[in-house]
Amino acid sequence: MDRRHLYKKNLDMTKIRTGKPRPLLRVEDHDFTMRPAFGGPAIPVGVDVQVESLDSISEVDMDFTMTLYLRHYWRDERLAFPSSSNKSMTFDGRLVKKIWVPDVFFVHSKRSFTHDTTTDNIMLRVFPDGHVLYSMRITVTAMCNMDFSHFPLDSQTCSLELESYAYTDEDLMLYWKNGDESLKTDDKISLSQFLIQKFHTTSRLAFYSSTGWYNRLYINFTLRRHIFFFLLQTYFPATLMVMLSWVSFWIDHRAVPARVSLGIMTVLTMSTIITGVNASMPRVSYIRAVDIYLWVSFVFVFLSVLEYAAVNYLTTLQEQKEQKFREKFPCMCGMLRSRTMMLDGSYSESEANSLAGYPRSHILPEEERQDKIVVHLALNSELMSSRKKGLLKGQMGLYIFQNTHAIDKYSRKQAAYRPQRQRRGAHDDAHKQGSPILKRSSDITKSPLTKSEQLLRIDDHDFSMRPGFGGPAIPVGVDVQVESLDSISEVDMDFTMTLYLRHYWKDERLSFPSSNNLSMTFDGRLVKKIWVPDMFFVHSKRSFIHDTTTDNVMLRVQPDGKVLYSLRVTVTAMCNMDFSRFPLDTQTCSLEIESYAYTEDDLMLYWKKGNDSLKTDERISLSQFLIQEFHTTTKLAFYSSTATDKFRFRLLLSAHHADLAAAPYESKGWYNRLYINFTLRRHIFFFLLQTYFPATLMVMLSWVSFWIDRRAVPARVPLGITTVLTMSTIITGVNASMPRVSYIKAVDIYLWVSFVFVFLSVLEYAAVNYLTTVQERKERKLREKISCTCGLPQPRAVMLDGSYSDGEVNDLGGYIPENREKPDRMMVQLTLASERGSPQRKSQRASYVSMRINTHAIDKYSRVIFPAAYILFNLIYWSIFS
Secondary structure, eight states: OOOGGGGOOOSSOSSOOOOSOOSOOOGGGSOTTSOTTTTSSOEEEEEEEEEEEEEEEETTTTEEEEEEEEEEEEEOGGGOOOOSSOOOEEEOGGGGGGSOOOOEEEETEEEEEEOOSSSOOEEEEEOTTSEEEEEEEEEEEEEOOOOOTTTTSOEEEEEEEEEESSOOTTTEEEEETTGGGGEEEOTTOOOSSEEEEEEEEEEEEEEETTTEEEEEEEEEEEEEEOSHHHIIIIIHHHHHHHHHHHGGGGSOTTOHHHHHHHHHHHHHHHHHHHHHHHHTSOOOSSOOHHHHHHHHHHHHHHHHHHHHHHHHHHHHHHHHHHHHHHTTSOOOBOOOOOOOOBOOTTSOHHHHHHHTTOOTTOOOOGGGOOSOOOBOOOOOOTTSOHHHHHHIIIIIITOBOOOSOHHHHHHHHHGGGOOOOOOOOOOOOOOOOOOOTTSEEOOOOOOOOOOOOOOOOGGGSOTTSOTTTTSSOEEEEEEEEEEEEEEEETTTTEEEEEEEEEEEEEOGGGOOOOSSOOOEEEOGGGGGGSOOOOEEEETEEEEEEOOSBSOOEEEEEOTTSEEEEEEEEEEEEEOOOOOTTTTSOEEEEEEEEEESSOOTTTEEEEETTGGGGEEEOTTOOOSSEEEEEEEEEEEEEEESSOTTOOSOOEEEEEGGGGGGGSGGGTTSEEEEEEEEEEEEEEOSHHHIIIIIHHHHHHHHHHHGGGGSOTTOHHHHHHHHHHHHHHHHHHHHHHHHTSOOOSSOOHHHHHHHHHHHHHHHHHHHHHHHHHHHHHHHHHHHHHHHHOOOOTTOSOOEEEEEETTSOHHHHHTTTSOEESSSSOOSEEEEEEOOOBSSOOHHHHHHHHHHHHTOOSSOHHHHHHHHHHHHHHHHHHHHHHHHHO
8 A cells, every 4th residue: 555645745734644653752851831942032933824714703792703723833952853754743732731832822812712522633743853833723702893884885804813922022933934825714714794805914013011022913804794685684675665655645645544554564664674683783882874774764754654644634624624615505405305325436536526417528637636536415406596506516516625635746756856875885994904023013911021041949849838928918919901891791780801910929939040130931831830829800700711722821930039920811790780870871890809818918919000000902992882991999808707718798998997907807807909990981872773763753653643633543543552562662672681670770761751652642542532422422412403304305325434534524514423433434314405594594504513623622732732741851851861
């Protein structure tokens, strides 16, 4: 069998087996807690990366998840071995724990891990001259600050940043091994929602005020969002809803239930579309492109409902004027007989006109055609004089009511001129390019590194005891750099923070002679052999030290025994929030640091540089909050039990009261506690757009009922019910993302007062409908006394659609309803008066007609009182909470 293929170099270079390794490496002969060429010039470490997949992009969390092969290349002469064939040896991950490897970590990463199935996905390849290839398969989730102002027509640029945790540029020079060719991507990489436009690399120097300058490598990639999904699922449905609202302009303005139901349905559908889009997006403090389109579409739909309210109101005014005109003409007696007719929408204009005495050939212009035509029928006697016939024919008998209001006609035309959305260009903000590797650019974290050639004598001392055991308290200075605020959770009342935590103290047991007074830097393995402060986070829920690619731990020792100990930690801690002013609130949270075992008699914890001990990354941002202030404080914490019992009662005391720690509490425990305090002010814009504005529109929509005819029960009742249910949905949606607090919030006040306004509009119509019923009973009794039959043998009936108002019923001559309740179709007695009526009968007729009012007084007052009261409430609300 030909074995030459075993040595063929493939593209990946991480999986080649070179046979069983020979025991040539003398690992035990060297101290691998120190870097190669310790005390000499910086060791060059080349890096190349192959991106296997982009697993996900999260807009809500503003991060991405990537799986990659990370490879390091360096030379360590301590690993050199003799070889006649000059072939390399390949080892698995077990050897990695025994030698020195670069401590590369991912800056701004939230979580990461090295794959370990079926074994640790690690490869170590050593060449005879000491050159090393070290490869790992890692999945990392890192922060990506996204800008959604152009969403969904946006492009996003994200970066994965690599850096040595412990070694400055004086000890380790990190660089891209093959320049631009150092980054490879799998051909199968794809994202359902994005087009990956470009991968490229950059490098620059990062500066940390406490520790020095570090080489930082960047993997940059640009994503352009596919628009088709949003066209199909958002823009197209929104456009259809707007067009569907225009259908109302072609429906008879007397078809109140149809037009109102159509308007409500389009408004609710638009609300659903907007809610669906926002559910998958973070609560940003600025307006997005999709918001502009959806809310403008919502306004057009809402205006179509208001348009019909105006049409209905103006129609009612027109009918009132017509009714006054009819009151001048009493019932005409002398008619021979009455006829029974039903005018339905199936009749054309010529057919309707023929019923009124017009010839069928009389056709109105196309723009004046109507879906339904109601004709006032007055069938005159053959014995009428030509003068009287002309009067009735011209003014009463053949009066044609126009069923399509002029506003509808104009609305049909104007709908076509709706302003088109301007496509905004794709987001071109270029990713900030890193400075060249030798250019000093400001960043922030660790203190200037020095070098040493000395080794520590760890085994000569007992490091289970603190320095200066039995003597005065050891001072431990602390400084912190906050890398990111990953999240703020109102429901859990906590926050997640990633930070660099650094400790400074002096341990003379670690001192060593040095001619150049330079420090020594070690990796995390040495930490387990010496004493370090036992810091913990009070009130933390969970926390962890990052461990990719190695433990993110640094230990730096000065010749005189001074120690710098740094860790990169992510911690989730409790934050007691007050939501009484939500969402116009400001929250103050604290991260508390304390020694777990040592009281102030053994360990004095303090901020090393006072207020300057706390630094923050310039890129820290939260979508929902503005970070107003970071500051530090110090207090004493008292535990009522012994120092070793952590189930203890907590009492905080200011540092200037430390003298109270004497006498009665000597047997108890006082501990130094450090606080990282930060203040967050919530951005209001998101809640204005997604909560306050929709609630206000629902209240305004409930007022439309006051302009609709009071007899249009099928229209007004669904309108009221719909606005009530929509307000309930808004309230439920807000509370779903909030904790169940026992006090009222500012947003609760606004939403529940708005809910009351909507609910009162329903009660208002209930009152109007009830009083109208009472009024009709009185009118019925009056009609029984006023008979206008004039000797006619019996009346006959005309069937009118139930959607017609009482003013339209009166248009047929004041005919008397047979039933108390208004059915779907109303049976009306068509009673034709004699040619001449007595003055007394005319007076009685006039008094009867004057009692017929088309709009109840309660509706008139509500049109003014409801808006005025709601405006007053808004003035008071915003003056108190803003």
